[in-house]
Amino acid sequence: MTEYKLAATAAMGLEGIVADEVKALGFDTVTENGKVYFSGGPEAIAKTNMWLRTADRIRVIVGEFKATTFDELFEKTKALPWEQFLPVDAAFPVAGKSVKSILFSVPDCQAIVKKAIAERLKTAYGRIGFLDETGPLFKLEISILKDKATLTIDSSGAGLHKRGYRVGQGDAPLKETLAAALVKLTKWNPDRPFADPFCGSGTIPIEAAMLGQNLAPGYNREFVSEQWPWIAESVWDRVREEVEDVADYDRKLMITGSDWDPAMIRVAEKNAAEAGFLDIIEWKTCDVKDLRLEGQNGVLVGNPPYGERLGEREEAEEITATLGRLMESYPSWSTYMLSSLDNFETLYGKRATKKRKLFNGFIRTDFYQYWGKRS
Structure with a gap:
């Protein structure tokens, strides 16, 4: 079974609580500011999205590397195996952020990453011209911190705080x-x-x-990764069956x-x-x-x-x-x-x-x- 490097993102001060939740689901963790890292296959993605009460999102880490020039960012992004994650018709918008890095222009970084991924996919799938992007959604992010670039895919969609039950709220609702x-x-x-x-x-x-x-906090909602072709529908079925089995x-x-x-x-x-x-x-x-x-x-x-x-x-x-x-x-x-x-x-x-x-x-x-x- 293919394993992926995953990250549960967390609000400041909640990393330890998120790490405890991830460990309770059976995964080893490494904690950094705002992130709890762990590894697992498609079922890990489904299970953590469904069960984590205090995390913000579950991200799939596609690659990490140092980048101080736009050429370096393009080539190292293109070298990643994007075809293992994105089907030929994938819709893949790219968000971005840059902190304390030489490559500080976020729009330029987003455009370069988008172009590099498109070139990789066209070569992998034998396509000429534009990709139509009419298929399942893969929300990508390029994050650069102190010249280290991290490329991730958001597997949650709406943030995990969106349980699906809030039909009304006050002026200052608690997340x-x-x-x-x-x-x-x-x-x-x-x-x-x-x-x-x-x-x-x-x-x-x-x-x-x-x-x-x-x-499970995710019992009443859907996740963007439910549409991904490399996570079988049976995986989500098993995770949802477990929710029913253990609910008291x-x-x-x-x-x-x-x-x-x-x-x-x-x-x-x-x-x-x-x-x-x-x-x-x-x-x-x-x-x-x-x-x-x-x-x-x-x-x-x-x-x-x-x-x-x-x-x-x-x-x-x-x-x-x-x-x-x-x-x-x-x-x-x-x-x-x-x-x-x-x-x-x-x-x-x-x-x-x-x-x-x-x-x-x-x-x-x-x-x-x-x-x-x-x-």
Whole structure:
């Protein structure tokens, strides 16, 4: 079986979590900034796309080499075995980026790579003139970092955060992959209560329910590589059958999502219905000061307002202080909050047991963790 060098791309700060997920699927990993490398055949591509909760994309690495001139970029790109990946009618747009490299003009690099691949394919398939590009899509990228060129093919299509259940969202939705990472960082298990007091469109509770019932995050969507001729349809069939085999649909969960805005609760309910969790997650319209938690040894996870906009910081600070006072009444519960407030611990009234730097989009945040006392 042919093996490929693969990379699961990750948001800054999530590489370790992504690596753990890849290892759990049975692959050895090497981690660098923003990437987790591993090797595998077509089934590895299908399986990681289907199961990775916190990765952004799965890329197939076609080649890596040093390039400091356009001639070098052209010839080394052309020397790669593109016919092993792209059929004669492949549509292959080329994206690009260049950082700290002599070849800094991204449009020129894209055009040269496109031309080199076309020349290779025409020779390999005995074609003269233009390639029609009417067949399956192969989204290529030329990335140059410190003069090292890496050519990859995106096997995911839409980013892996696109689970397929989000039919509505608020003004600042949390990415599904980050929401899943927050849940995984709590070490929550489905025997414990779980609550999100700032649920917005419901992403964190839905990701918790998906994890709690061991449901693959890609079960409700398609991937661009499903159209690739060298990944047999039977491979995808096997991976999807496994999703059904291991899903624990009967697992009872104690998950609650609440928000002060009834309009957002309605959006959350629609998203939960699309994901198949409408009757599994309890939704409440509730201000944080009125929150009441049921059960012992629960996990409270949230993405409270940051107060990034003018005039909103005071409100965000008051919410944080209110939350800190509230949780004094629930000593067995563990609290995990993602915030950009630099005075979060002061406002909360307690130093975090642990905190972890993460990025919510381009906003630098900390994930504050307060571990409860088991009752």
